[in-house]
Amino acid sequence: MRPFGYQRAASTRAAVEAVGAGDGAVFLGGGTNLVDLMRLGVATPHTLVDVTRIAPATIEETAGGGLLVGGGVRNGELAAHPLVRRRYPVLSQAVLAGASGQIRNMATVGGNLLQRTRCSYFQDVTKPCNKRQPGSGCPAREGDHRNLAIIGHSESCVATQPSDMAVALAALGATVHVEGPGGPRAVPMPGLHRLPGDQPQRDTVLGPGDLITAVELPPLPLAARSRYRKVRDRASFSFAVVSVAAALEVAGGVVRDCRIALGAVAHVPWRAETAEAALRGAEATEAEFTRAAELELAGARPLPGNAYKVPLARNLLVRVLTDLAEAP
Amino acid sequence: MNGEANTIRGDAAAPAPITSDLRLSVNKDVHPITVDTRETLLDTLRERLDLTGSKKGCDHGQCGACTVLVDGRRVKSCLTLTVTVDDREITTIEGLAGGDSPHPLQEAFIEYDAFQCGYCTPGQLCSAVGMLAEAQDGWPSAVSEGDGPVVLDEEEIRERMSGNLCRCGAYPNIVEAIRRVAP
Numbered sequence: 001m002r003p004f005g006y007q008r009a010a011s012t013r014a015a016v017e018a019v020g021a022g023d024g025a026v027f028l029g030g031g032t033n034l035v036d037l038m039r040l041g042v043a044t045p046h047t048l049v050d051v052t053r054i055a056p057a058t059i060e061e062t063a064g065g066g067l068l069v070g071g072g073v074r075n076g077e078l079a080a081h082p083l084v085r086r087r088y089p090v091l092s093q094a095v096l097a098g099a100s101g102q103i104r105n106m107a108t109v110g111g112n113l114l115q116r117t118r119c120s121y122f123q124d125v126t127k128p129c130n131k132r133q134p135g136s137g138c139p140a141r142e143g144d145h146r147n148l149a150i151i152g153h154s155e156s157c158v159a160t161q162p163s164d165m166a167v168a169l170a171a172l173g174a175t176v177h178v179e180g181p182g183g184p185r186a187v188p189m190p191g192l193h194r195l196p197g198d199q200p201q202r203d204t205v206l207g208p209g210d211l212i213t214a215v216e217l218p219p220l221p222l223a224a225r226s227r228y229r230k231v232r233d234r235a236s237f238s239f240a241v242v243s244v245a246a247a248l249e250v251a252g253g254v255v256r257d258c259r260i261a262l263g264a265v266a267h268v269p270w271r272a273e274t275a276e277a278a279l280r281g282a283e284a285t286e287a288e289f290t291r292a293a294e295l296e297l298a299g300a301r302p303l304p305g306n307a308y309k310v311p312l313a314r315n316l317l318v319r320v321l322t323d324l325a326e327a328p
Numbered sequence: 329m330n331g332e333a334n335t336i337r338g339d340a341a342a343p344a345p346i347t348s349d350l351r352l353s354v355n356k357d358v359h360p361i362t363v364d365t366r367e368t369l370l371d372t373l374r375e376r377l378d379l380t381g382s383k384k385g386c387d388h389g390q391c392g393a394c395t396v397l398v399d400g401r402r403v404k405s406c407l408t409l410t411v412t413v414d415d416r417e418i419t420t421i422e423g424l425a426g427g428d429s430p431h432p433l434q435e436a437f438i439e440y441d442a443f444q445c446g447y448c449t450p451g452q453l454c455s456a457v458g459m460l461a462e463a464q465d466g467w468p469s470a471v472s473e474g475d476g477p478v479v480l481d482e483e484e485i486r487e488r489m490s491g492n493l494c495r496c497g498a499y500p501n502i503v504e505a506i507r508r509v510a511p
Contacts, residue, residue: 003346006365006411028412035368035407036388048365050412076401080467085475096470100491101459103389105401106408236470236490 001038005047009054012179012213018049020181020209027051027211029111030074032103037116041125042132055110056214059084065219071110071177071212075165076101078109088217090226090245094168097230100237110212113166113176113192116203117159117267118239120144130156131200138200141303147241150302150309152266157200158303160264161193162239167263168228170271171245174217180210189215190261193268200267222249222257225327229320230263231312240264242313248324250284258321262313265300272296275317289321290314350414354379355423363410370394370405373420381421381450385493392492395451395458396420402458404491421450424457433457436505444496452492456506459488463510480510 005025009015019025024046028034037043055072059081062068067083078084079095099107116122121129121140128137140148140158148158169176170190178185192204206212226247232238243263249256258279260272275296282288293314300310345364352359352372359377370387373379373396385393387406394406397419424431433456436442443449463478471487472478480488485503494502 001366003343004365005346006348006409028409031409031412032389032404032407035409039387048409052412076462076467080462080465082475085468092468093470096468096472100392101462101488102392102395102402102404102455102491103407105458106403236487 001041002044002046004038004045006050007047008050012051012054012211015049015051015054016179016181016209016211018047019211022208025049027110029055029072029108030103030106031111032099032107033111033115037123040123042116042123051110051211052108055108055211062216062219067217069109069215069217071108071214073109074105075099075107075109075112076104078165079104084217086224088168088172088220088223088226090171090223090228090247091165091168091217093228094164094230094243094245097228097240097243098164109165109215112163113169113212113215114204114206115163118162119148119159122159131159131196131203134199134201144305145303146305147239147264148303148306149266150300150306150313151262151270151297152195152268153301154196154198154200156198157196157267159196159200159267161203161266161268162264163269164228164230164240164243164263166193166269167243167261168245169215169217170269171226171247171259171261172217172220172223173259174215176212177214177216178206178210179213180207184213186216190269190271196267203267220247220259222259223247225249225324226259227320227324229316231316242309242316244313244316244320246317246320246324248284248321250325253284255279255282255284255288260296260317260321262296262317265309265313272317274299279321284321284325286318286322289318289325292321293317348411350411352377352410352414352418353416354418355420356417365409365411367410368406369396369408369410369413369418372410373405373418379420379422382454383447383450385448385451390493391448391451392455393448393451395455395492397454397458400458400461402455419454421454424453431457432509433460433506436509437502440501440505440508441498442501442505443494443498448492448494448496452489452494452502455489455492456509459485459506460510463488480507482507485510 056070383393385391
């Protein structure tokens with residue numbers, strides 16, 4: 001590991017200024033991904049600016065009935081919060097589906113959103129990777145892509161965004177509050193993460209010095225009936241192969257409203273707006289859920305080794321919606 | 329995953345290490361120490377403070393052998409930079425027992441034969457202590473249903489302990505030992 005400086009920012013403004021200069025300083029939250037990437041030689045910052053003492057670590061109710069989650073809240077605390085569990089069960093479930101107890105105690109909300117892909121080529125500095133080294137190529141298209149993207153990928157990158165939490169936040173339409181060199185701003189979810197295009201080195205729309213200070217959950221009564229379901233290679237402590245975050249409101253056998261996002265299928269948490277539009281006003285039946293899922297996935301462009309993810313995503317989505325419709 | 333990247337090399341061409349003077353509180357003892365910013369808590373404990381109970385398994389946060397408690401919460405010491413925890417209270421496997429009396433979980437691990445080679449055991453024990461505190465605080469897990477108090481049955485214990493691997497496969501006895509201590 002290359003030597004690096006360490007400083008503890010005294011304020012949000014000081015942290016933003018320290019990293020915003022763009023000379024190789026980066027924010028340090030829980031470090032569960034960054035420290036590992038530094039050890040692997042993938043990340044080589046010259047200074048770590050520790051924001052865990054200044055990033056807000058509280059969860060507060062907003063005037064409109066939503067929640068404001070500080071960027072420094074640890075993942076374990078977020079998942080256990082009574083109001084998160086009651087109003088947004090999909091978010092609590094998504095966080096609990098990720099990582100392990102130890103890692104959830106370390107990882108922050110802001111850091112979770114900014115974790116890098118687990119594509120094996122990205123993490124192996126002996127291999128080309130357009131995300132790690134722009135222009136070097138992408139061996140995944142011809143190589144191991146069993147668990148990579150099926151939607152929205154580009155010639156230059158087929159990586160997936162690995163966060164479970166982000167999938168729930170995309171479904172809920174959360175707002176990410178950012179403090180940057182130009183002042184504060186709000187970034188909607190989905191919208192924080194970006195498709196790879198020809199700049200796969202950019203995971204998100206954030207620039208140097210942009211610090212996530214909070215995530216705001218909107219008032220959303222239908223989210224009380226929501227859930228997260230994750231398919232993975234083993235039952236626990238494993239990244240998703242496909243995941244679904246969904247909220248569903250049914251009245252008189254008809255879908256009044258819904259929110260749906262898919263995880264582990266794209267470079268972003270994939271908000272399923274096509275399926276949502278197809279379902280609003282439709283009968284809450286397995287046949288309609290299947291029709292909506294197939295419409296959403298009509299745009300999928302799987303690679304030879306991950307075509308299985310398309311029917312898997314369809315079936316998982318149908319199952320989650322059916323369970324939500326049948327739940328008491 | 330070769331081990332070379334983990335090594336702090338001292339060759340002349342390499343940039344000079346950057347160090348930090350700090351006071352580290354471990355098992356209620358305060359240690360004044362100068363650390364390289366790259367040093368992980370696991371390496372500081374083992375190589376500098378001679379607390380070799382915490383084990384290095386994968387060194388990537390995936391096996392749990394390095395689990396310690398920071399301010400009472402379980403974390404992976406291999407992913408924790410020592411410079412980040414100088415104002416925290418660290419508890420390692422060496423600090424679990426009260427004097428000559430083993431921690432109840434340590435006694436249960438012996439009674440229920442919850443290990444074979446023992447390499448993962450310090451991490452399992454520290455993780456179990458942290459896990460019981462989380463359950464006591466009402467924290468749910470991925471397999472919890474409803475909002476009621478946490479009942480630590482086998483399924484709950486297996487899910488909550490999934491961050492600790494045991495390559496001997498002593499899981500049935502680990503689960504049983506923890507279940508006996510759980511309220």
